[in-house]
Amino acid sequence: MRKIVVSNYISLDGFIAGPNGEIDWFVWDDESEQYSKELVASFDTMLFGRVTYELMAGYWPTVTTEDPIIKENMNKSPKIVFSRTLDKADWNNTRLVREIIPEEILKMKQQPGKDMVIFGSGSIVAHLTQLHLIDDYRMLVNPVILGSGIRQFSDKDTTQLKLVESKTFTSGLVMLHYQPHHQ
Numbered sequence: 001m002r003k004i005v006v007s008n009y010i011s012l013d014g015f016i017a018g019p020n021g022e023i024d025w026f027v028w029d030d031e032s033e034q035y036s037k038e039l040v041a042s043f044d045t046m047l048f049g050r051v052t053y054e055l056m057a058g059y060w061p062t063v064t065t066e067d068p069i070i071k072e073n074m075n076k077s078p079k080i081v082f083s084r085t086l087d088k089a090d091w092n093n094t095r096l097v098r099e100i101i102p103e104e105i106l107k108m109k110q111q112p113g114k115d116m117v118i119f120g121s122g123s124i125v126a127h128l129t130q131l132h133l134i135d136d137y138r139m140l141v142n143p144v145i146l147g148s149g150i151r152q153f154s155d156k157d158t159t160q161l162k163l164v165e166s167k168t169f170t171s172g173l174v175m176l177h178y179q180p181h182h183q
Contacts, residue, residue: 003115046074047121052121056091083097106133139176139178
């Protein structure tokens with residue numbers, strides 16, 4: 001069965017973006033780029049909320065400075081954007097879904113293919129966490145304290161996790177790979 005994997009950069013104090021959505025504090029170096037290349041090779045579908053989708057759709061189709069392997073995967077992979085307010089989703093290979101229906105997500109997980117990944121999309125991650133539909137959490141903890149911003153999880157989230165893997169990068173970035181205990 002395919003997994004739903006969350007791979008997000010997060011501050012030490014639990015934020016995935018600054019108060020205005022800024023992500024300029026992310027650590028990006030050769031090691032995190034290599035991690036990203038390995039990650040994009042492991043999935044064939046991306047899941048987004050509206051805000052992250054709009055950011056990614058505005059960036060990846062025209063960027064010229066990113067690694068070509070990552071760029072190609074970001075632009076060619078199937079994408080599903082969950083939004084009640086978005087009128088259309090024009091980024092290549094994107095399907096717009098109005099509502100998260102657990103049974104439909106379970107059907108997607110049973111389809112053949114590689115894993116599905118969520119980047120950013122805090123509200124989608126929180127919702128799917130509450131529904132126990134996330135299989136892997138790969139959090140890239142950045143050596144920064146933001147003090148405020150957009151949280152990864154809501155106050156309602158209580159999910160027991162087990163550590164599967166950890167990796168410390170020379171930059172101080174730490175990748176923590178968790179799975180829910182219920183698996």
